[in-house]
Amino acid sequence: MSDWWNPDTARPFLDVRDLRVRFTTDDGVVKSVDGLTCSLERGRTLGIVGESGSGKSVSSLAVMGLHRTATNASVSGEIWLDGEELVSADDEHVRRLRGKKMAMIFQDPLSAMHPYYTVGDQIIEAYRIHHQVTRRVARKHAVEMLGRVGIPRPNSRVDDYPHQFSGGMRQRAMIAMALSCDPELLIADEPTTALDVTVQAQILDLIRDLQREFGSAVVIITHDLGVVAELADDVLVMYAGRCVERGSAEAIFRSPAHPYTWGLLGSMPRLDRERSERLLPIRGTPPSLINVPGGCAFHPRCGYADLTGGASASEVPRLTEDQARHWVACHLGAGQRSRIWHDEIEPNL
Amino acid sequence: MAAFVVRRLLGAILMLFIVSIATFAIFFLVPRLGGATADDLASRYVGKSAGAAQIHQMAEKLGFTDPLPVQYGHFVTGLVAGTDYSTGPTTVHCPAPCFGYSFITQNPVLPDLLDRLPVTLSLAAGGATIWLVFGVATGVLSALRKGTVFDRAAMGVALAGVSLPIFFTGLLSLSIFSYTLGVAAPGNSYTPITENPLLWAYDLILPWFTLAFLYAAGYARLTRAGMLETMNEDFIRTARAKGLPERTVVVKHGLRAALTPIVTIFGLDLGLLLGGAVLTESTYSLPGLGKYAVDAIVNNDLPKVLGVTLIAAFFIVFANLIVDLLYAVIDPRVRVA
Numbered sequence: 001m002s003d004w005w006n007p008d009t010a011r012p013f014l015d016v017r018d019l020r021v022r023f024t025t026d027d028g029v030v031k032s033v034d035g036l037t038c039s040l041e042r043g044r045t046l047g048i049v050g051e052s053g054s055g056k057s058v059s060s061l062a063v064m065g066l067h068r069t070a071t072n073a074s075v076s077g078e079i080w081l082d083g084e085e086l087v088s089a090d091d092e093h094v095r096r097l098r099g100k101k102m103a104m105i106f107q108d109p110l111s112a113m114h115p116y117y118t119v120g121d122q123i124i125e126a127y128r129i130h131h132q133v134t135r136r137v138a139r140k141h142a143v144e145m146l147g148r149v150g151i152p153r154p155n156s157r158v159d160d161y162p163h164q165f166s167g168g169m170r171q172r173a174m175i176a177m178a179l180s181c182d183p184e185l186l187i188a189d190e191p192t193t194a195l196d197v198t199v200q201a202q203i204l205d206l207i208r209d210l211q212r213e214f215g216s217a218v219v220i221i222t223h224d225l226g227v228v229a230e231l232a233d234d235v236l237v238m239y240a241g242r243c244v245e246r247g248s249a250e251a252i253f254r255s256p257a258h259p260y261t262w263g264l265l266g267s268m269p270r271l272d273r274e275r276s277e278r279l280l281p282i283r284g285t286p287p288s289l290i291n292v293p294g295g296c297a298f299h300p301r302c303g304y305a306d307l308t309g310g311a312s313a314s315e316v317p318r319l320t321e322d323q324a325r326h327w328v329a330c331h332l333g334a335g336q337r338s339r340i341w342h343d344e345i346e347p348n349l
Numbered sequence: 350m351a352a353f354v355v356r357r358l359l360g361a362i363l364m365l366f367i368v369s370i371a372t373f374a375i376f377f378l379v380p381r382l383g384g385a386t387a388d389d390l391a392s393r394y395v396g397k398s399a400g401a402a403q404i405h406q407m408a409e410k411l412g413f414t415d416p417l418p419v420q421y422g423h424f425v426t427g428l429v430a431g432t433d434y435s436t437g438p439t440t441v442h443c444p445a446p447c448f449g450y451s452f453i454t455q456n457p458v459l460p461d462l463l464d465r466l467p468v469t470l471s472l473a474a475g476g477a478t479i480w481l482v483f484g485v486a487t488g489v490l491s492a493l494r495k496g497t498v499f500d501r502a503a504m505g506v507a508l509a510g511v512s513l514p515i516f517f518t519g520l521l522s523l524s525i526f527s528y529t530l531g532v533a534a535p536g537n538s539y540t541p542i543t544e545n546p547l548l549w550a551y552d553l554i555l556p557w558f559t560l561a562f563l564y565a566a567g568y569a570r571l572t573r574a575g576m577l578e579t580m581n582e583d584f585i586r587t588a589r590a591k592g593l594p595e596r597t598v599v600v601k602h603g604l605r606a607a608l609t610p611i612v613t614i615f616g617l618d619l620g621l622l623l624g625g626a627v628l629t630e631s632t633y634s635l636p637g638l639g640k641y642a643v644d645a646i647v648n649n650d651l652p653k654v655l656g657v658t659l660i661a662a663f664f665i666v667f668a669n670l671i672v673d674l675l676y677a678v679i680d681p682r683v684r685v686a
Contacts, residue, residue: 066589099592106590111583114602115682126591161681177591 011080012039013217014063014185019077019087021055021062021241023070028290032058034241035077037319040234042184045211045218047232047249049225049264051286055241056221060187062087063219064104065094081185100130103183107190109170113162119146119173120158127180145176149206168199172206179210186211187219192227204230225268229253237261240287240297243319247326257328257337259302262345280348296331304332304340350677357673361666368662369428369655373421376651387413393649394452411452424449424655448659449652458656461641466660468539469637472629473622475553476560481615484565488572489604495577503569510566519559519632526555536633556633560626564618568611575607582606609679613672620668624661 021033033055040046048056058067063081067073068091079086081102086094106112113122123142124135131138139158146154149172162170171191178186188207192200208231211218220231228235228249235252237245237260245258256262266280284301287293299305299312308331311317317329330337380390388401391408399407412420426432427447434441434450441457443450448458487507491500526533533555540548579585580603588602589595625639634640638657645653677683 061586064590066586069589069595095592095594097592098590104590106583106587108583112587114584114588114606116605116680118681125593129592163682174587177587 011083013042013082014040014219015078015080016059016063017078017080019059019062019079020075021058021067022074024072024074025290030289031241031292032289033062034292036238036241036243038236038243038246040185040217040219042217043211043215044233045208045220045231047228047235048219048221048238049223049228049235050238051223053286053289054238055289056238057189058241059238060104060189060219060221063185064098064102064187065089065091066098068094096130099126099183100181101183102185102187103178103181105171105174105178105186105188105191108194109167109174110162110194112174113170113177115162118159118161119165120160122162123158123173123177123180126177130181141180142176145180146173149173149176149179149210150202151176167195168202171195171199171203175203175206175210179214182214184216185219186214186216187221189221190223191220192224193222200227207231225264237264240292241289242297242316242329243327244298244329245327246319247323251323251326255323255326255338255341257322257326257334257341258298258330259304259332259337260298262341263301265349266345296329307332307336354674357670361670364666365659365662368666369425369659370421372655372658372662373424376654377420378417381417448656451650451653453648453650458652461653462638462656462660465636465638465641467541468635469623469625469630469639471539471542471549471553472556472560472626472635472637473619475550475557476564476626476629477615477619477622479557479561480563480565480568483561484568485572485604485611487565487569488574489576489599491569491573492576492580493599500573504573507566507569510562511570513563515559515563515628516632518562519556519629522555522559523633536635539635553635556626556629556635559632560622560629568614571611571614572607575610576603579603579606609676612675612679616668616672616675617665620665621661623664623668625657 016036016038019033019036020031023030023032036055036059038046048060050056061067062075063079063086065086067075075087077087081097086097113119117125120139120142123145124138127133127138127141128135133141143154143158146158151157151169151172157165157169162173165173171194175191186207191207192203195203204227207218207220218231220227222228232249235245235247235249236243237252237258239260245252245256245261252261253265256265260282263280263282267282269279282301283303287297287300293300293313295311295313295315296302296305296317299308302312305312311331315331317331319327319329322328322334328334328337332340387408388404390413391411392399392404394411395404395407408414412423415423423432427443427445427449429445431445431447432443434443443457443459446459448462450457451461487503491503494500522533523536527535534552536555538552540552542549580599584606585598585602588598593602623638625637625642627639627643629635630637630639631643638660642654642657644650645657
């Protein structure tokens with residue numbers, strides 16, 4: 001319906017193809033994102049899940065073009081936003097899209113807001129970069145936005161500094177700032193990690209409500225599967241800079257197909273389980289992104305690597321469509337994985 | 350806020366009082382503790398051929414024969430309420446704040462100080478402007494181009510600036526710009542800005558840059574370190590994510606946050622300088638407070654030394670107060686508490 005101006009009608013609103021982000025450091029080249037492909041339509045929410053250092057944040061910063069100022073970063077591949085390719089676009093063009101067409105919410109709103117400017121000033125600034133309006137108009141808009149994200153007495157709170165807000169209110173203000181220019185793509189990078197549990201649910205509700213209202217495409221980055229279950233339509237599981245599993249949220253939760261996803265599910269505490277039962281953490285630690293294990297990056301930590309006949313150590317598994325709209329990158333056969341999930345994993349969760 | 354200011358002002362006055370006691374003690378009590386009598390002290394201020402009676406007369410005239418607390422009381426009374434001094438046959442009234450009379454020239458100290466202050470003020474103000482602009486600009490550029498040739502060169506020059514003493518850079522620049530090239534004043538001259546602003550600047554340009562080179566170097570390093578830190582902050586990423594042009598990100602968001610320690614140091618440096626830029630003034634023979642203090646110390650002219658010390662202490666205490674108040678303006682997080 002929305003593609004009449006887009007000559008490439010098959011292209012989704014956000015279409016990331018073979019995205020690679022590398023950082024040159026003194027210790028070597030860090031391959032933070034190594035060939036990521038994903039897409040997202042307007043009005044949908046994509047959850048990106050993975051451990052720290054799996055490349056979730058780095059890929060979203062790449063979409064925002066925020067690696068451009070880092071002298072040691074190199075980004076390749078294609079990022080199509082609304083029919084426009086961003087990796088090859090010039091800096092100034094991407095800057096104009098930033099904040100307007102695509103906006104981002106960060107993890108810790110206290111450090112993500114400037115301590116020396118009032119919340120209102122920061123929202124006004126965000127609005128006025130992209131709109132030729134007077135300060136007075138922008139201020140009215142800022143007050144309106146603060147009210148919309150549920151900040152009480154926005155008329156007076158607009159002149160407060162970030163440190164005068166509570167954690168949850170600060171994140172609301174951050175969201176108000178990100179949404180002030182009505183972005184079509186909203187990226188939320190661990191938006192609830194730094195917040196109290198009681199506030200987390202409120203913020204998630206807020207994001208969902210605002211998404212319905214604004215109809216934006218939302219990418220939510222998290223290591224918390226609960227957040228994904230709450231919000232996401234589609235889920236992308238990342239490991240060591242690569243996508244290991246991708247599909248609808250329902251498919252991922254109902255029949256997860258990758259051993260790493262099983263591990264993530266197993267490490268999640270659940271109320272309906274006996275307290276004496278131990279969580280099932282993924283053994284080992286995330287790999288160094290300078291020396292990523294050959295083959296499947298997960299194989300040193302995978303309990304089923306032996307079943308692949310050595311393939312997992314020597315060959316990078318391709319992301320293949322296992323079932324309809326459910327992609328997995330694993331050397332194990334589909335039937336084999338399905339059997340392991342039903343017989344060994346699911347009963348123990 | 351008002352209570353804070355009042356409290357700090359009272360503290361400042363107390364501090365000045367303590368400084369005056371300490372200075373007084375150093376010049377009048379310490380020699381006594383070393384065994385010097387009133388006459389011993391007075392013997393410096395009479396001719397070489399003076400007899401014992403003449404020396405004793407001088408000691409009485411200068412008040413050395415009084416007990417020390419009385420001497421100090423006299424000094425403070427003069428400061429607060431003014432006092433009378435006998436200069437030989439006549440008695441002169443010295444109105445408050447009376448810093449006393451020179452032991453040697455018999456001139457009141459205060460007019461001298463007020464005479465010298467504009468010179469030091471001109472030197473400090475001009476130098477400070479130059480070092481602030483160059484230091485901060487170099488620091489910002491160095492931080493943004495970290496590791497490049499520019500950064501390395503700038504930091505190398507800055508290291509030289511911090512390390513080279515004023516009497517070296519000062520004499521070197523005098524030799525080059527004044528004696529060889531003839532484009533700057535050869536020192537030893539000062540024209541008040543009210544008389545001829547151009548000549549004022551011409552006379553001061555070398556001292557300004559000499560002073561600024563020393564300080565700019567420190568400010569460049571400080572700014573660079575501060576910018577490197579703030580440019581990695583999350584709020585800088587947020588500023589970029591809003592779509593702000595890089596220049597706005599650097600200046601409005603980065604530099605603004607990195608400025609706090611710079612403002613602090615700047616206030617203190619300026620306060621310190623206003624008490625006399627001793628080396629610069631001596632190197633260029635500028636008749637400022639610093640040169641005045643040096644001359645007074647060489648001549649054992651205690652009231653003058655006491656006067657300069659108190660003025661210097663006043664500026665330092667005052668600068669501290671201003672910096673503390675500025676802090677609240679710069680950093681809103683300080684305001685509430």
